[in-house]
Amino acid sequence: MRTRDHDLNAERRQTILKAAGDCFVQNGFHATSMKDVCTAAGMSPGTLYHYFRSKADIIAGIIDEDALAVRKALDEVAEAPDLLNALFEALDAFAMHMTDRDLILHAEISAEILRRPDLKQRAAAAHLADQKALAGAILKAQDAGTVPREIDGAQTAADILSLIDGMLWEATLHGAAVLKSRTPTLRRSIMRLLGQREQQS
Amino acid sequence: MRTRDHDLNAERRQTILKAAGDCFVQNGFHATSMKDVCTAAGMSPGTLYHYFRSKADIIAGIIDEDALAVRKALDEVAEAPDLLNALFEALDAFAMHMTDRDLILHAEISAEILRRPDLKQRAAAAHLADQKALAGAILKAQDAGTVPREIDGAQTAADILSLIDGMLWEATLHGAAVLKSRTPTLRRSIMRLLGQREQQS
DNA sequence: ACCTGAACACCGTTCAAGT
DNA sequence: ACCTGAACACCGTTCAAGT
Numbered sequence: 001m002r003t004r005d006h007d008l009n010a011e012r013r014q015t016i017l018k019a020a021g022d023c024f025v026q027n028g029f030h031a032t033s034m035k036d037v038c039t040a041a042g043m044s045p046g047t048l049y050h051y052f053r054s055k056a057d058i059i060a061g062i063i064d065e066d067a068l069a070v071r072k073a074l075d076e077v078a079e080a081p082d083l084l085n086a087l088f089e090a091l092d093a094f095a096m097h098m099t100d101r102d103l104i105l106h107a108e109i110s111a112e113i114l115r116r117p118d119l120k121q122r123a124a125a126a127h128l129a130d131q132k133a134l135a136g137a138i139l140k141a142q143d144a145g146t147v148p149r150e151i152d153g154a155q156t157a158a159d160i161l162s163l164i165d166g167m168l169w170e171a172t173l174h175g176a177a178v179l180k181s182r183t184p185t186l187r188r189s190i191m192r193l194l195g196q197r198e199q200q201s
Numbered sequence: 202m203r204t205r206d207h208d209l210n211a212e213r214r215q216t217i218l219k220a221a222g223d224c225f226v227q228n229g230f231h232a233t234s235m236k237d238v239c240t241a242a243g244m245s246p247g248t249l250y251h252y253f254r255s256k257a258d259i260i261a262g263i264i265d266e267d268a269l270a271v272r273k274a275l276d277e278v279a280e281a282p283d284l285l286n287a288l289f290e291a292l293d294a295f296a297m298h299m300t301d302r303d304l305i306l307h308a309e310i311s312a313e314i315l316r317r318p319d320l321k322q323r324a325a326a327a328h329l330a331d332q333k334a335l336a337g338a339i340l341k342a343q344d345a346g347t348v349p350r351e352i353d354g355a356q357t358a359a360d361i362l363s364l365i366d367g368m369l370w371e372a373t374l375h376g377a378a379v380l381k382s383r384t385p386t387l388r389r390s391i392m393r394l395l396g397q398r399e400q401q402s
Numbered sequence: 403a404c405c406t407g408a409a410c411a412c413c414g415t416t417c418a419a420g421t
Numbered sequence: 422a423c424c425t426g427a428a429c430a431c432c433g434t435t436c437a438a439g440t
Binding site: 189 | 312315366368371393
Binding site for chain 4: 209213244245246247248251
């Protein structure tokens with residue numbers, strides 16, 4: 001058959017993404033050479049370039065995988081009946097399961113987004129979609145009476161995402177351990193942003 | 202005289218930092234070659250390497266300049282008699298005077314911090330110092346009775362810095378214009394984090 | 403279509419030589 | 422001390438040739 005083998009294509013691409021991810025976590029995006037990725041993936045440069053057009057294209061693939069995961073998590077929160085509960089549960093799960101590997105890869109991803117205009121554009125669209133999903137959830141909570149009307153849904157959604165990003169930034173700077181210690185206080189801050197009164201547990 | 206000429210040294214370093222900054226803003230850190238910086242600074246590679254040990258060392262110099270500016274602004278806020286006022290004034294000035302150039306350079310800086318462990322360590326120290334300065338200011342406001350006692354100063358300081366970083370991230374993704382539209386709502390979010398009641402102006 | 407590996411263009415850094 | 426520019430080692434990408 002001369003036609004393109006889609007299964008092989010998808011499989012090879014997956015192999016390359018995994019191998020590249022490992023390399024990037026170990027040595028960073030710019031410190032790993034294409035030769036490194038080739039060795040890790042067990043193929044020659046020519047073959048690798050058959051599946052990805054450039055080194056940058058590889059990290060774009062990794063970014064897409066990451067964005068999809070965030071997307072799914074937020075959509076689940078948006079669809080849940082109780083916003084606060086769902087959000088805090090997602091946050092806990094996030095802080096629990098985030099490994100050092102994830103954190104390092106997230107840093108590499110962010111760095112590359114900051115650098116490349118085309119990735120920046122995709123990240124901007126993803127960020128807007130995330131914001132809208134959360135804003136929709138806030139609106140629903142306002143209809144249900146859980147969140148006061150005077151809260152600006154869109155802006156508050158953006159601020160909540162900022163808080164989470166900020167925690168991630170702290171975690172990359174000071175180590176993954178801060179995720180666990182930070183989650184409870186982050187909870188309180190998010191509640192304040194959503195206009196909740198203080199409450200003793 | 203065979204002894205090191207300190208004035209010339211400082212001047213040349215400044216020339217290089219400025220030239221490199223221009224190059225990085227135009228083409229990004231990794232897309233500008235040392236040859237580009239040499240041309241912009243008007244000197245040969247050998248001379249440039251006489252003043253900076255590496256390309257990474259140049260961006261480290263730019264980072265230090267940036268961190269110093271943040272440091273100064275936050276210390277002024279911390280020393281002001283009225284925290285809220287001083288903070289909001291600083292924020293307005295920040296949003297007003299932030300140029301596209303600053304924003305792009307900030308992005309390049311962040312990307313490089315994410316990548317290099319030694320820069321990461323310095324950024325972590327700077328972030329901690331910023332956080333402490335703001336936490337001190339919150340404590341002072343608590344003593345003055347402007348901010349309620351149940352607020353956790355250190356964590357709230359971290360959260361406020363997260364909100365500002367988040368706004369910067371949004372600005373790099375969606376353009377500098379969001380800084381001006383975002384500042385008023387950011388104000389309200391910060392007030393909420395500091396336990397202030399809603400108020401009509 | 404899928405794969406190989408030598409070859410090309412380029413870049414960060416060094417170093418012998420000059421003043 | 423300060424400066425030059427050719428030279429070195431390395432890296433992302435291409436391409437002629439093979440199956």
